[in-house]
Amino acid sequence: xxxxxxxxSFLKRTFNIPVRVNYWDGSSAVYGTGDPQVTINFKxxxxxxxxxxxxxxxxxxxxxxxxxxxxxxxxxxxxxAYENADSFFHNKKFIRFLPKQGHDEKESMEDVQNHYDxxxxxxxxxxxxxxxxxxxxxxxxxxxxxxxxxxxxxHIIRKLHPQRGKTLLDIGCGWGTLMLTAAKEFDxxxxxxxxxxxxxxxxxxRIKDEGxxxxxxxxxxDYRELGDAKFDYxxxxxxxxxxxxxxxxxxxxxxxKYLKNDGVALIHGITRQQGGANNGWLNKWxxxxxxxxxxxxxxxxxxxxxLQIDDMEPLRRHYxxxxxxxxxNFNKHRAEVQAMFDExxxxxxxxxxQACAASFESGNIDVIxxxxxxxxxxxxxxxxxxxxxxx
Numbered sequence: 001x002x003x004x005x006x007x008x009s010f011l012k013r014t015f016n017i018p019v020r021v022n023y024w025d026g027s028s029a030v031y032g033t034g035d036p037q038v039t040i041n042f043k044x045x046x047x048x049x050x051x052x053x054x055x056x057x058x059x060x061x062x063x064x065x066x067x068x069x070x071x072x073x074x075x076x077x078x079x080x081a082y083e084n085a086d087s088f089f090h091n092k093k094f095i096r097f098l099p100k101q102g103h104d105e106k107e108s109m110e111d112v113q114n115h116y117d118x119x120x121x122x123x124x125x126x127x128x129x130x131x132x133x134x135x136x137x138x139x140x141x142x143x144x145x146x147x148x149x150x151x152x153x154x155h156i157i158r159k160l161h162p163q164r165g166k167t168l169l170d171i172g173c174g175w176g177t178l179m180l181t182a183a184k185e186f187d188x189x190x191x192x193x194x195x196x197x198x199x200x201x202x203x204x205x206r207i208k209d210e211g212x213x214x215x216x217x218x219x220x221x222d223y224r225e226l227g228d229a230k231f232d233y234x235x236x237x238x239x240x241x242x243x244x245x246x247x248x249x250x251x252x253x254x255x256x257k258y259l260k261n262d263g264v265a266l267i268h269g270i271t272r273q274q275g276g277a278n279n280g281w282l283n284k285w286x287x288x289x290x291x292x293x294x295x296x297x298x299x300x301x302x303x304x305x306x307l308q309i310d311d312m313e314p315l316r317r318h319y320x321x322x323x324x325x326x327x328x329n330f331n332k333h334r335a336e337v338q339a340m341f342d343e344x345x346x347x348x349x350x351x352x353x354q355a356c357a358a359s360f361e362s363g364n365i366d367v368i369x370x371x372x373x374x375x376x377x378x379x380x381x382x383x384x385x386x387x388x389x390x391x
Contacts, residue, residue, distance in 0.1 A: 006048050011040075013086040015077065038072035056089070060281035064348045075324070075354040075361070082362035089364070120175075120198050125336060126329035131175035131202070134238040134268070135319035135367045145325050148318075153178045154185070156235055159311070159371050159388050160264045161381050162186050166232035169193070169258055171223045172239030176203035179235075183216045188233070192218045193226070224254055231258055234265040240298070241270050245291045248298070252305040255372070262380050265307070265372040270319075271295050272365050286352050292365055302372060310381060311371035319367045320360035327353035 018032030020039040050058035062068045081087040128146040136148035164187035170179040173192025182188045203218040243251045275294035
């Protein structure tokens with residue numbers, strides 16, 4: 001009885017839409033006013049102790065195990081919880097435990113490989129053909145995901161105002177689309193670094209296949225170990241979310257260190273306007289060591305590193321749409337993913353993608369492009385933003 005009372009109190013204040021809850025004992029209740037928009041089914045009770053320890057982990061694992069199922073949109077359900085100021089997402093009472101994190105070079109490599117080395121064949125199923133695993137940029141309503149990803153890549157490079165023949169470093173180069181586009185279309189000499197062996201192998205092969213050995217190089221290397229190398233331009237997409245709160249200052253110091261005087265950097269990453277945070281379930285199951293920094297936190301580190309901010313562009317709605325398309329693609333290949341792994345993995349990954357879309361939809365997280373210069377920008381960038389959109 002006390003357990004049911006806890007659930008009633010907990011769920012009643014979690015969502016800002018009417019939700020039906022079907023309990024394990026056959027009873028049901030509707031929380032909120034109006035017709036239920038989503039139904040939550042509990043096959044058995046989750047121990048109250050687990051929810052009080054960390055609600056995100058307890059509920060996420062229950063969904064992975066099939067203890068909880070959802071009829072209706074999971075994204076809509078999670079969005080409503082993020083939008084409700086009284087939900088467990090915003091209550092420290094329900095996030096007392098967080099998985100331990102470490103970010104030395106060995107731990108960073110293990111964290112990256114844990115996520116990105118699941119296998120290129122897995123990512124090929126639901127990413128676009130460029131294998132770009134970051135926020136796309138939808139210039140037009142009817143852009144395909146592949147078009148939008150190439151829009152993003154070119155948008156980033158154009159912001160640098162690149163001059164042919166100069167050098168570019170791509171920190172966390174992924175499967176290489178940005179660095180190789182910079183080499184092929186903008187005539188830059190490029191170096192990409194990654195800690196993922198799967199990504200390194202694929203980019204190495206792409207460089208050979210596309211005849212770019214003289215102008216493109218990929219390294220399986222920690223970005224902190226580049227020595228005294230200097231570059232005219234630096235890009236880094238979806239990288240700083242992996243370095244950890246304690247290493248954010250070091251990350252931006254290294255960007256400044258590797259950038260030549262009057263150099264330009266474009267740093268693109270998930271940022272919380274409300275302040276830095278991490279999520280227990282995501283840290284445990286999806287991104288070990290992950291931390292989403294706050295906007296002010298990043299700006300402070302950028303300024304402390306001696307870099308100058310010349311432009312910031314939020315792309316939150318673009319990332320919402322990107323993750324929604326990824327989830328649609330993922331579910332089209334659900335049976336293939338289950339054959340590769342198992343049903344628990346499928347439910348985990350579907351939850352991850354829909355939760356990300358919900359987090360962007362609700363404004364809980366954002367993605368921001370920071371345009372930075374090492375020195376007074378008037379020497380290297382035009383006075384207005386028009387140049388960013390010239391094709």
